[in-house]
Amino acid sequence: MVDMVEDETAFYTKAEQYWQDVAPTVDGMLGGYGSISNVDINGSKKFLQRFLGEGEGKTGAGCALDCGAGIGRITKRLLLPLFRTVDMVDVTQEFLDKAKTYLGDEAKRVDNYFCCGLQDFQPESGRYDVIWIQWVIGHLTDEHLVEFLRRCRGGLRLGGLIVVKDNVAYEGVVLDEVDSSVCRDLGLVRQLAQRAGLQVVCEERQENFPEEIYQVYTLALR
Template structure:
């Protein structure tokens, strides 16, 4: 549990904010120097997400998506804007959202809102989103705030909407990273939080073809 590794909650969040303010607003910066994995990541995410989209009973619509921890909009540009009519972006770093407006190009005109906010304080508009995509950012939330945020996301979904989480998973327990002030949870810890938030797992799969020197990456769809 994060309570065992996060000694000072306020410092945990402020240190992360300071870390990201020093990171260049580039794809390589967003991916911690692993910009070369972007294509593999996006391809895997698109294949996973498209299983849920479409028309018919239980299918998820394509009118509006939310990109959480959006950075400069790498996922918004390459995954969400090609699939959804409108995308909202939320990130704690103002400079990243400013850069997004040029990085996204003309397609950025279909970004509805740029929210500058930490996820621990962010409240999605109720009933707005078909898909809420949360990638490589849950480690910046304590367990309690993670549960609360997922509950708010659930309220932010349209009928048949889904929450997708894609993130690193530890082999065992919860591991603190003092450099960027984040935690990496193992899958049982992630599952426990999702259950506490009242969400069911619809699908779960490991991202293939990533470097061996990073934690495994898991993608989950929740409702």
């Protein structure tokens, strides 16, 4: 990835500018593929629920963090139904402003709206049962992703879980000049998680997505 991103500042600035021009809608959040939202949420819920509850290997349902939260599609459909409170972090203030109306009455259970790039975000120590990171790791350089995942480790409660759900390339790293992001192959994602001191405890491919888009994998990390 170092060869692809020669100017780190430009890489982040271009991405911020791209998202500033995206409509604050579900379709905008999903790059025109709003129709896949239900399939995505249902797959995520099935994946996550196996870790919630009491006993060994389970995590609590107190507080979750939605990273790259946008207008709160995942917060509304996945996290708020399963957790008592949620925090949201996104680089685009307009999306977070929209979330307050998009979430409706349930917005009162969102404790914090953080406007910040993940490369600079510091999760509060020991706050979260689950940190959900979806369709956003491609906006971080390898080094910043490793550092961010390390900080997320520190943000977990005892028994907590980090979940990464994202596009996966078939081989190597693919640069998207349009939104200034990269798509990594699954082996590289695993390597970067391991560098952050995390282990993959569960991994699965999202089924029933359109054939023309990237394959999507969900990884549970501890």
